[in-house]
Amino acid sequence: MIQFRFFFILYLFFFAGFIALAQTPDSFISHKVRKGETIDFLIAKYGITIPQLKEYNPSIESLGIRKKMNLRIPVFQLKKPPIITTSISRPSLEYITHEVAPKENKWRLAYQFKTTIELLDSLNPEIKTGLKVGQKIRIPKTIFFKPIPEKDSIYNYYKVLPKEGFYRIKKKLGVDQVLLDSLNPNLKETGLIAGMILKIPGGQSGNYKIEDDLLVERVNLVDSIFLKEEINFSLLLPFKANEIVFDSVEDTKKLLSARNLHTLSLDFYSGVIFALDNINKKGLKVVLNIYDTENNYSKLDEIVDELVTKRTDFIVGPLIPSNFDYVSNKKVIENIPKINPLSTNPVVSRKNVYQSITTAETLRKKMFTYLDRVIDTTQNVVIVADSLNRSIEKQLKTQFPWAISLRPQKGDYILSELADSLLVDSLPNKVILETQSFPLIANALSQFNAQNSGDRKVQLFTSYRSNAYNNENLTRKVLGGINFTYPVGFKPLNYSSNEIFIESFEKRFGKRPNKESIRGYDLVMDLILRTAVSDNLEKSLEFGETQYRSNRFLYELDENESFINRALFLLQHRGYEILEIKE
Structure with a gap:
């Protein structure tokens, strides 16, 4: 009986397959592929x-299924096989009921079940405004992937936009079709479909924000409608031009080749001018009033008296915090936004004062949150803090009570024997370095790079990357050797x-842009666009975070009606690369 049943099933299988493959179509139907349709959908439908x-549509092999593709669908009139009576009906799409779990969202479900957000919305109109925990929704039945981890440390995910092709995605994210196909196996079969979710390498996010592992487009003020046709700022x-002896060419060259207030101001100014060049192409008129403060209070008084007589949307500067505080304290200009442009040192919080550089306090707070996520009791934690950072050491010890403190010597160096004894082979070693001393930074990097070999793995963190790390002797190779990880307001x-951008700047000014010139470009570009789009700077804060070449801006209301920039980057050196990591 079992043998008979076995041969009966074999007969059905091969006979049905023979009919399907051997039959000549009686006719054809033309089908234009619609958004969301797949090969599984089409074979089930017809x-x-x-x-x-594929026999009558050979292009599917190389292109997959694409929206608006015209297909020839073969139509067969199946004859009943002799002796065996069978009834053949077209299968229809099947759905399952899924109960929404905590922390699930539509894009994760779309990826997990190989469908699109648009199709989920069409099947469940009630979820267009969002999902609710415990809600029961309809999802197309399919073979689904393993659910995405709550925090995916390796990949990001991207939602395909309407009419978007592989070329546009490569321009946005730097990911080509070959890599997309390897990470998304169903892509060869379906092609790109608007609303589908693609897996993307974690290091390639383009100019997008990362929200819950999904790449989200940032606010683009450049292409927004301008409410103001003219912007005036000071x-x-x-510059301290009065100190430059222009009669001596050699002295002038020597002065401008060194790092001082003259060159700092000129670099920042070049970035501002380059921003205005780009703004003018958008048809927006900008009037710039330039003042040399001469780093002198009397000169500042003269400038403030003149500013009162002019129409000014905002004031950028002075650069030096003490001079900035002196100007911001003037009652006659308290209603004009005043932007502290370059210094990381805090300024006095007063009405309409904008601290545009992310403060050390903000950076440390974010890094402490990150460290809490990536460090646990299964790791060997070592804290290296100098005498000026004892309070930070105390906070870290409170957060990680099992951590070991390694105190540097008076000459700002670490004893190699002590470092060797505190690091272990059996556990990952997480070292947190808190110092603004270049000698100690250089010594620590050398020591821990030497320890990072074979079975001993060492990674270095800091909650505040000061300017001491900008020393040219700290190479990317050294920093990348121990995956140096830190928060910062500026991304190289x-x-x-x-x-x-770089070549255009070099053609205009004769040299490549440095950190200060890029800062001048990004800051002024953001201030002008915010003011033009919203009519005034404070109204623009509702746009949220903006990003340009190397700087982000997310202003929030602070004490005394002032504003502070909370935007930052979490960066990690890996080999010779500097990558942004997820918060």
Whole structure:
């Protein structure tokens, strides 16, 4: 009986397959592929097999299914096989009921079940405004992937936009079709479909924000409608032109080749001018009033008296915090936004004062949150803090009570024997370095790089990366050797994705942009666009975070009606690369 049943099933299988493959179509139906349709959908709809579909549409092999593709669908009139009576009906799409779990969202479900957000919305109109825990929704039945981790440390995810092709995605994210196909196996079969979710390498996010692992487009003020046709602003910089002896070419060259207030002001100013060049192309008129503060209080008084007589949307500067505080304290200009442009040192919080540089306090707070997520009791934690950072050491010890303190010597160096004894082979070693001393930074990097070999793994963190790390002797190779990880308000410019910007700047000013010139460009570009789009600076804060070449801006209301920039980057050196990591 069992043997008979076995041969009966074999007969059905091969006979049905023979009919399906051997039959000549009686006719064809033309089908134009719609958004969200897949090969599984089509064969289910028309009651045919994948080989039959591909036989009369060979382009599917190389292109997959694409929206608006015209397909020839074969139509067969199946005859009943002799002796055996069978009834053949077209299968229809099947759905399952899914109960929404905590922390699930639509894009994760779309990825997990190989569907699109748009299709989920069409099947469940009640979820267009969002999902609710415990809610029961309809999802197309399919073979689904393993659910995405709550925090995916390796990949990001991207929602395909309408009419978006592989070329546009590569321009946005730097990910080509070959890599997309390897990370998303169903892509060869379906092609790109608006609303589908793609897996993307974690290090490639383009100019997008990362929200819950999904890449989200940032606010684009450049292409927004301008409410103001003309922007007037004043720039206060310590050019100190009165100190330059222009009669001596050699002395002038020597002065301008060194790092001082003259060169700092000129670099920042070049970035401002380059921003205005780009703004003018948008048809927006900008009037710039430039003042040399001469780093002198009497000169500042003269400038303030003149500012009162002018129409001014905002004031950028002075650069030096003490001079900035002196100007911001003037009652006659308290209603004009005043932006502290470059210094990380805090300024006095007063009405309409904007601290545009992310403060050390903000950076440390974010880093402590990150460290709490990536460090646990299964790791060997070592804290290296100098005498000026004892309070930070105390906070870290409270957060990680099992951590070991390694105190540096008076000459700002670490005893190699002590470092060797405190690091272990059996556990990952997480070292937190808290200092603004270059000698100690250089010594610590050398010591821990030497320890990071074989079975001993060492990673270095800091909650505040001061300017001491900008020393040219600290190479990317050294920092990348121990995956140096830190929070910062400025991300180094990537040449490959900013090639046109860098070359245009070099053609205009005769040298490549540095940190100060990029800061001048980003800051002024943001201030002008915010004011033009919203009519005034404070109203623009509702736009949230903006990003330009190397700087982000997310202003929040602070004490005394002042505002502070909370935006930052969490960066990690890996080899010779600097990558942004997820918070």
